[in-house]
Amino acid sequence: MCRVSLIPIRPGREPERRDAARNRELLLRAARELIEECGADGLTMGALANRAGVGKGTVFRRFGSRAGLMMTLLSDAEAEFQGRFMFGPPPLGPGAPPLERLVAFGTERIDWVLEFGELARAADVSAYNRFDVPAAVLWHRHLEMLLREAGVTADPWLMSTSLSAVLEPERILHALRVHGVATERLAASWCELVSRIVRAA
Amino acid sequence: MCRVSLIPIRPGREPERRDAARNRELLLRAARELIEECGADGLTMGALANRAGVGKGTVFRRFGSRAGLMMTLLSDAEAEFQGRFMFGPPPLGPGAPPLERLVAFGTERIDWVLEFGELARAADVSAYNRFDVPAAVLWHRHLEMLLREAGVTADPWLMSTSLSAVLEPERILHALRVHGVATERLAASWCELVSRIVRAA
DNA sequence: GATCCAAACGGACTGCGGTCCGTTTCTATT
């Protein structure tokens, strides 16, 4: 597996001061504990500061915002997923025909949402730029590339946008939790959708 | 045009007290003024109460929440749109073939988002039940019905969910405003998408 | 070890959405 970080990297970042590093660990540990106890939605920045034994200013200095904290907590899971679809074994990774990769992408992503979706929801900045965070851009580009490879010539960029919308955590979790839709059914519908988009190409 | 309200109606609602009615008008007028001045995102419930000359409690008693207020402000525009796709002239209304109605639905909805999207974003409750407000349910059912009529037998309910996701205001506004995509291009992509879904039926 | 200063810290503070509850006002009834 590639050693390069696939997640936002600050390029020539000089090492942290020791107290900063210690506090970061303290905060991440405390955040995971709190989420374990109260769920992602139940985590408050004040409680996090308390639990970690630091001031609230420190929390915000470190993560910028609540959404930033959640993204940090997600970054391992995201890097792993990104690694799989970019460099991993087929059908998700390279080597399989594009349609199969598209199907695999949706299927795996649905499973991923099932596991990390609550965190992903909490990480969604409410502003317009929610779609411009590095991970979202990467997914978008990946889908666009697969569409092109599959011979979809009609505005692959927007078609990829539409497919990204379909896979958004909020909606998937809603179908799963509120309407009790099984993941297999979601996956089947995704398969149907991309097949139709590609078949008519 | 049908005289029945298409928007949430409280069934046997006895008439409001006169002070309540007066305050509602005051509040709605003040809200429109504030949105004119500061945009929907810039409206705060406290400022609204001040401008209308009522207490904050009154604002929340009336609308329940900020999202509820925004929904109320949207309700005319929504009722009008609903009337058009349910009872209006083809191709949006009944009479045209289902694929044409699907295409028209997306096209008109994109224009609608262009006009009312900011309000619609502000009206989106952040909770899971954002997809269960009456208007969203109605759109969903309408799309599902058109898909069935067009011969799509593979899980029309979930397919309709996917199509709803594609038309979500947040994403459309993002494409429009951040990426400078023209509405015609959005409409063309929508047309492409629904055509492919239906054609392979 | 003494000095220095940029980086990190912490917690009081602000502004917001939303709630609570004692007070006021409307209207039906007599």
Add this chain to the structure above:
DNA sequence: AATAGAAACGGACCGCAGTCCGTTTGGATC
């Protein structure tokens, strides 16, 4: 007109995300 009780009112209050700024601390330099 007097009364009563339900409905509406209003603003103090709460918890939260996020900011500000005076204070502390790590570590590089001499």
